[in-house]
Amino acid sequence: MSPDLIDGIVVILLATVRAGTPLVFAALGELVAERSGVLNLGVEGMMLVGAVAGFAAALGTGSYALGLLAAIAAGAALALVFGFLTLTMRASQVPTGLALTIFGIGLSTFVGYPVQDKPLAGLKPIDIPGLSDIPVIGPLLFGHDLLIYLSLAILAALLWFLYRSKGGLILRAVGESAESADAIGYPVIAIRYAAVAFGGAMAGLGGAYLSLVYTPTWAEQMTAGRGWIALALVVFATWKPGWVVAGAYLFGGVTIVQLNLQGWGFDVSSHLLSMLPYIATIVVLVMISRDETRIKLNAPAALGRPFFRS
Amino acid sequence: MSPLGGMRFQIEPRLEQSRAIRTLAPLIAVVLTVLVGAVMFAALGVDPLAALASFFLHPVDTLPELGDIGVKAAPLMLCALGLAVGFRGNVWNIGAEGQLIVGALAGGGVALAFHGATGWYILPLMVAAAFAGGAAWAAIPAFLRTRFHANEILTSLMLTYVAAQLLGFLVHGPWRSPDAFNFPVSRDFGDDARLPYLTDTTELHLGVLFAVIAVPLMWVLTQRSYAGFQVQVAGLAPRAADYAGFKSSRIVWIGMLSGGALAGLAGLGEVAGPIGKLQDQISPGYGFAAIIVAFLGRLHPVGIFFASLLMALLYLGGGTAQIEMQIPPAVTGVFQGMLLFFLLGADLFVGYRIRRVGRVAA
Numbered sequence: 147m148s149p150d151l152i153d154g155i156v157v158i159l160l161a162t163v164r165a166g167t168p169l170v171f172a173a174l175g176e177l178v179a180e181r182s183g184v185l186n187l188g189v190e191g192m193m194l195v196g197a198v199a200g201f202a203a204a205l206g207t208g209s210y211a212l213g214l215l216a217a218i219a220a221g222a223a224l225a226l227v228f229g230f231l232t233l234t235m236r237a238s239q240v241p242t243g244l245a246l247t248i249f250g251i252g253l254s255t256f257v258g259y260p261v262q263d264k265p266l267a268g269l270k271p272i273d274i275p276g277l278s279d280i281p282v283i284g285p286l287l288f289g290h291d292l293l294i295y296l297s298l299a300i301l302a303a304l305l306w307f308l309y310r311s312k313g314g315l316i317l318r319a320v321g322e323s324a325e326s327a328d329a330i331g332y333p334v335i336a337i338r339y340a341a342v343a344f345g346g347a348m349a350g351l352g353g354a355y356l357s358l359v360y361t362p363t364w365a366e367q368m369t370a371g372r373g374w375i376a377l378a379l380v381v382f383a384t385w386k387p388g389w390v391v392a393g394a395y396l397f398g399g400v401t402i403v404q405l406n407l408q409g410w411g412f413d414v415s416s417h418l419l420s421m422l423p424y425i426a427t428i429v430v431l432v433m434i435s436r437d438e439t440r441i442k443l444n445a446p447a448a449l450g451r452p453f454f455r456s
Numbered sequence: 457m458s459p460l461g462g463m464r465f466q467i468e469p470r471l472e473q474s475r476a477i478r479t480l481a482p483l484i485a486v487v488l489t490v491l492v493g494a495v496m497f498a499a500l501g502v503d504p505l506a507a508l509a510s511f512f513l514h515p516v517d518t519l520p521e522l523g524d525i526g527v528k529a530a531p532l533m534l535c536a537l538g539l540a541v542g543f544r545g546n547v548w549n550i551g552a553e554g555q556l557i558v559g560a561l562a563g564g565g566v567a568l569a570f571h572g573a574t575g576w577y578i579l580p581l582m583v584a585a586a587f588a589g590g591a592a593w594a595a596i597p598a599f600l601r602t603r604f605h606a607n608e609i610l611t612s613l614m615l616t617y618v619a620a621q622l623l624g625f626l627v628h629g630p631w632r633s634p635d636a637f638n639f640p641v642s643r644d645f646g647d648d649a650r651l652p653y654l655t656d657t658t659e660l661h662l663g664v665l666f667a668v669i670a671v672p673l674m675w676v677l678t679q680r681s682y683a684g685f686q687v688q689v690a691g692l693a694p695r696a697a698d699y700a701g702f703k704s705s706r707i708v709w710i711g712m713l714s715g716g717a718l719a720g721l722a723g724l725g726e727v728a729g730p731i732g733k734l735q736d737q738i739s740p741g742y743g744f745a746a747i748i749v750a751f752l753g754r755l756h757p758v759g760i761f762f763a764s765l766l767m768a769l770l771y772l773g774g775g776t777a778q779i780e781m782q783i784p785p786a787v788t789g790v791f792q793g794m795l796l797f798f799l800l801g802a803d804l805f806v807g808y809r810i811r812r813v814g815r816v817a818a
Contacts (some may be wrong), residue, residue, distance in 0.1 A: 235804045240548055241796070248748065249796075252789020255795065371617050375613065378610045419623075421618045421622070424618050432600055435604050
């Protein structure tokens with residue numbers, strides 16, 4: 147292969163990872179919430195609120211770290227509203243999640259009004275002299291921004307937590323049978339609150355990745371359905387963290403193909419190309435869902451089922 | 457249970473659901489939303505009373521403006537009436553916005569095909585096409601759910617994004633008007649392809665009448681028909697529905713097609729009503745707001761009638777508050793979300809009551 151072609155492939159791979167990373171954060175967070183038995187359909191709303199909070203904080207303070215903290219806090223705060231309604235006030239999870247998304251869209255547009263379309267330099271990839279300059283391997287291993295390394299560290303931590311720690315075992319037990327976990331004496335409601343808050347924090351981070359790194363600005367509804375795609379990814383991955391990340395990069399790849407097809411000489415309307423990620427989501431969802439037994443075996447048995455002690 | 461000043465509180469189920477609270481909960485939610493809204497305005501440094509007046513009173517203090525409420529309420533009412541059928545049976549169609557767009561495209565396509573023609577038959581054809589278009593778009597998630605068990609929440613939502621791009625493609629491309637100087641709009645619909653006005657003084661058009669007529673029709677379908685009964689049982693007691701032999705796939709189809717067809721009609725009401733052509737934006741999120749309308753109206757046609765009037769007021773209020781108080785119109789979305797939050801929270805008290813118990817652990 148010619149060096150130009152190899153360079154081109156490296157550029158596309160880097161762009162694919164960047165496009166997939168918001169989904170990695172949001173979907174891993176939702177996976178933890180769902181593993182505890184809670185289905186939160188508010189991911190899109192939490193991502194948007196995280197995106198605007200992160201952007202406004204970074205713009206105001208000049209610090210990306212503070213921006214990320216603001217995004218985490220905002221996402222978690224919104225998730226706790228959901229937690230309060232579904233876990234304490236016993237509201238149904240599906241309508242409450244929808245309300246959270248509608249509220250998040252409205253709130254982010256409303257508070258984001260003063261910072262709409264303002265530019266920000268954006269968090270740049272790291273550059274380790276020597277290492278980042280190695281051909282092909284250098285950029286692929288050492289050419290990402292810090293948040294991408296953070297997302298992979300969270301994946302590693304989650305794999306350890308879910309499958310190798312006692313805490314993970316308890317979380318999964320709560321998601322499989324809240325009644326049994328309660329009978330053993332685990333605080334089901336508190337565990338679900340924590341899982342929901344973690345999901346919100348991660349959705350907030352995913353949103354902030356969009357507004358601070360991927361396209362460093364704030365535009366209303368800039369998530370463009372990624373929160374919903376993240377929800378679909380959790381199903382696609384049959385609730386397994388490694389597959390969530392693989393799926394997220396797959397969707398990143400679809401996005402990059404969509405963005406580049408015209409540049410590669412395909413004369414197709416940009417509107418038709420923009421349908422690709424959404425159609426891909428439907429196709430993938432259908433492919434995975436048609437095997438009903440596989441879904442039933444892997445889905446947390448108590449997913450979406452309320453638990454109240456009284 | 458939480459300790460509070462030495463007292464303990466306990467949530468305990470009521471023996472019978474409180475019908476009074478069930479009816480009053482939407483009103484409580486509205487009052488709480490207005491109160492929190494006032495606090496929010498005050499925190500923003502806006503005079504809360506003036507802002508509330510601008511939001512809730514000024515949009516409706518003249519007769520033509522009252523007509524505007526009807527015009528805004530019609531698409532919300534149609535979408536919510538259809539969605540409620542599915543929601544009753546736990547069929548979660550959240551893609552009404554996309555079904556609205558495809559209905560508008562199908563009906564609008566007929567109008568464009570008959571460009572320059574006149575005749576009484578054009579409008580009925582458009583209505584039929586919009587009905588069929590919305591229903592067809594909703595049939596996709598219904599098919600994927602019944603045939604492949606794919607979650608209809610996600611597929612119907614994804615199809616909304618696809619529909620929006622389809623609309624963009626058509627008005628930027630093949631259906632763009634040759635006289636539009638590259639603006640993304642179609643040709644103007646002919647006079648016989650427009651919904652006529654009902655009065656001389658207001659903007660009320662025939663589409664608003666469709667919505668009002670749909671209320672009793674949907675009441676019959678949901679409360680008095682066998683299909684409505686099957687959906688209801690499936691929603692309240694899925695296992696009883698199985699036992700009775702009600703096919704779950706039938707419930708999905710009834711729910712999805714009702715939502716899609718009425719959303720399609722709502723889309724036609726917009727493009728053949730106030731807009732008069734196809735353009736790249738035809739709905740400010742009516743299909744999503746209709747989800748709130750459906751819940752606020754207790755999934756009951758009469759409740760939905762009043763809830764859509766209220767939601768229409770929120771849309772118009774957002775507009776006047778922007779003009780009079782320089783408040784971003786997105787505050788409408790904040791109010792919509794809060795309204796549903798408060799309603800879902802208040803619902804606790806339909807089936808439960810909070811009891812104060814002594815220091816002894818219960």
